[in-house]
Amino acid sequence: MAVVAIVGVQWGDEGKGKIVDLLTPQVQWVIRCQGGANAGHTIVVGDEKYVFHQIPSGVLHPGIRCIIGAGVVIDPESLVAELQQLKARGIDLRGRLFISPKAHVTLPYHRLLDAGREARRGGRKIGTTGRGIGPTYTDKAARSGVRMQDVLSPSQFRERLEANLPENNFLLRDFFHQAPVDPETVCEAYAGYADTLRDFVQDTDVMVREAIRKGEHLLLEGAQGSLLDLDHGTYPYVTSSNTNSSGLCSGAGIAPTRLTHVIGVVKAYATRVGMGPFPTELQNSNGKILQERGQEFGATTGRVRRCGWFDAVSARSSLWHNGVTSLALTKLDVLDTLPSLSLCTAYRYRGEVLKDMPSDLTVLQEAEPIYEELPGWQAPTAGLTAYKDFPDAAKRYIDRLTAIMESEVSIISTGHGREHAVVHNPIF
Ligand code: GDP
Ligand code: IMO
Ligand code: MG
Secondary structure (H helix, E strand, C coil): CCEEEEEECCCCCCCHHHHHHHHHHHCCEEEECCECCCCCEEEEECCEEEEECCCCCCCCCCCCEEEECCCEEECHHHHHHHHHHHHHCCCCCCCCEEECCCCEECCHHHHHHHHHHHHHHHHHCCCCCCCCHHHHHHHHHCCCCCEHHHHCCHHHHHHHHHHHHHHHHHHHHHHCCCCCCCHHHHHHHHHHHHHHHHHHECCHHHHHHHHHHCCCCEEEECCCCHHHCCCCCCCCCCCCCCCCHHHHHHHHCCCHHHCCEEEEEEECCEEECCCCCCCCECCCHHHHHHHHHCCCECCCCCCECEEECEEHHHHHHHHHHHCCCEEEEECHHHHCCCCEEEEEEEEEECCEEECCCCCCHHHHHHCEEEEEEEECCCCCCCCCCCHHHCCHHHHHHHHHHHHHHCCCEEEEECCCECCCEEECCCCC
16 A cells, blocks of 8 residues: 655645656546645646646546545536536546545635735735635635535535625625625526536545555645645745645545655746745746746746746755655756756855745845756756666756755656656655
8 A cells, every 4th residue: 555645845836747647557546635726737648738726637547536635625616617628528537536525615705805815915915826715715714614515405505605695795895895796696506516516526535444445555646835835835925725745634534644655746946926935036047948948837827937946945844844755856858958057055144044944934035045056968858768868967966956855856757748757766
């Protein structure tokens, strides 16, 4: 039995979807554990590109069973659309996608409140994906959330909605000066989603327990990245769930003692979409090269991702919080043309050298990266499938990065495609 968590160790978009798809043939189950429609996980198979927001990235392999766990916040409208788009492409998930009845759902007022709060933050806005993630998790914590099992029962759904609407409509109308939400419209729409999703909602706790008892292999698919973790990320510029491996366990309903591996997916440089501190951000031609060669546009919102050099200070703190057992290094090929590369090994703050990630945001905002320079390889690595074929300078970059991170690499990804990867140290 292997229970393998796949987590992003930066600010998301490290290539988690691709790594999950790559490893899926070796497991029986793939579970999405937290986050919601804010995620955008890209998988490229031949000429076909798929972007998953809520559906686990294992579904492209026939016969693999997938779960959307209790820790995910489900936007039924967008999930139904995702299912329909997949069906139109010949992939029917009936009988192999299961949704936890305990998962909370995003309602129309959550999206409106997300937008309203962002607008009021002005210059301090978070730059959320606008998917209602914060308000949905807020209601869950406040014990006024609505769960998938409520959606399946029209009378229960109406009761919960009507209990919540006075407060939320008061906020929308009187504080944000927006149109209130009409209960009839919502009840009708959600009854339609319930019809589509009913067969998918099953007791996933029992499925997971039986799978583990039988010794089957499971992948826990993380969304976002550790630096966006609600507790340990760059608060308040974070998402509203625990993106670390412990959050994955809790979202999937699997005890931490069951985890056998934690794979930290790490991009060979750094990106961030949305606001918040980013010490190694490059606002120069190198940043532009990373953005263009890496095609760094948000998979959910299409926003341009901010780009910078690899930051080992923040990534090391993520490795610790996740208990990473090996790394999956992605997008090394994006660095192929650069004559020299920089790795941030520490920060300088008012004359002091910081080797650990500061929790004080004002320190992080002022911190300057201390770099180690390495030669580039200026040769193509895109599409390589054997480690021996990497140029020496690329091997040195990998060696140095892993030495600073005090971790080993299990997978090196060399392109978008499923086949573009070097399995350096097999996990299974
Ligand atoms: P996720 O959210 O962590 O799953 O990552 P995204 O899908 O948002 O962003 C990663 C992007 O990089 C996607 O467009 C992937 O197709 C692409 N990608 C993944 N691995 C590699 C790689 O090794 N090289 C290149 N060039 N692109 C990659
Ligand atoms: P994947 O799974 C990158 C960022 C948003 C914003 C902050 C809060 O594809 O890696 P939210 O909508 O969650 O309240 O936004 O988090 N963010 C992501 N950035 N990748 C993601 O997911 C993200 N999900 C949220 O840009 O800064
Ligand atoms: Mg993404």
